[in-house]
C-alpha cells in the first residue's frame with residue numbers, strides 16, 4: 001500500500017499521464033474523459049457530454065474475420081468516458097465453427113455471457129497442473145476466465161453464436177498463443193521452436209509463414 005502510494009507520487013512528479021494510463025483501480029477523479037487533443041489528458045468537464053460515456057450499435061452486424069469472429073469493443077479506445085474506469089466490454093459474434101485461438105489477457109479476469117447460441121469455453125491452470133476446465137455454455141449462461149490464464153473459446157452451435165465479455169482492466173491485453181510464438185517479429189529461432197514444440201524445423205518454418213489472428 002505504502003509502496004504504491006510512493007509510486008503514484010513519484011509518477012505524479014514525473015508526469016501525471018502515467019497515473020491515468022498505468023493504473024486501473026482507484027481513480028483520482030470522478031471522471032477523466034479522454035481529451036482527443038492530448039494523449040492521457042482529461043477533457044475539461046465543461047465540454048464533457050453524456051455521449052462521451054456511451055456508444056451505440058454494438059449489435060450492428062460486422063464482417064467476420066478469417067477465424068469466423070466479429071468483435072466490437074466498448075472500451076477506452078472507443079468510448080472516451082471509459083478512460084480510468086478499469087473496465088473493458090466486448091460483444092463478439094461467431095460464425096458457425098468460428099473460434100478464438102488459445103489466448104490470455106495478462107492484466108484482467110474476464111466474465112463471458114452467452115447471448116445467443118452455444119459456446120465451448122475453457123481455461124488451463126498454470127504449471128505444473130495444466131488442468132483444463134471447459135464447459136459448453138448456452139444462451140443465458142455465464143462463466144469467468146481467471147487472470148492471465150490461457151483460454152479457449154469456440155462456437156459449437158449449428159448456427160452463429162453471440163457473447164459479451166467484460167474485463168476488469170481498461171487494457172486487458174490480448175496474447176494469442178499461435179501468433180506470439182510463430183508470428184513474432186523478428187521470428188523466434190526456428191531450431192529453438194522445433195525443440196520446444198517437438199516439431200520438425202520445416203514444420204515450424206511453415207507455421208512461421210502463416211497468417212494469424214488479426
Ligand SMILES: *[C@@H]1O[C@H](CO)[C@@H](O)[C@H](O)[C@H]1NC(C)=O
Nearest residue numbers: 187188189190191192193195
Ligand atoms: C538458430 O539457432 C541455431 C542453433 O543455435 C543456429 O545454428 C541458427 O543459426 C539459428 N538460426 C538463426 C536464423 O539465427
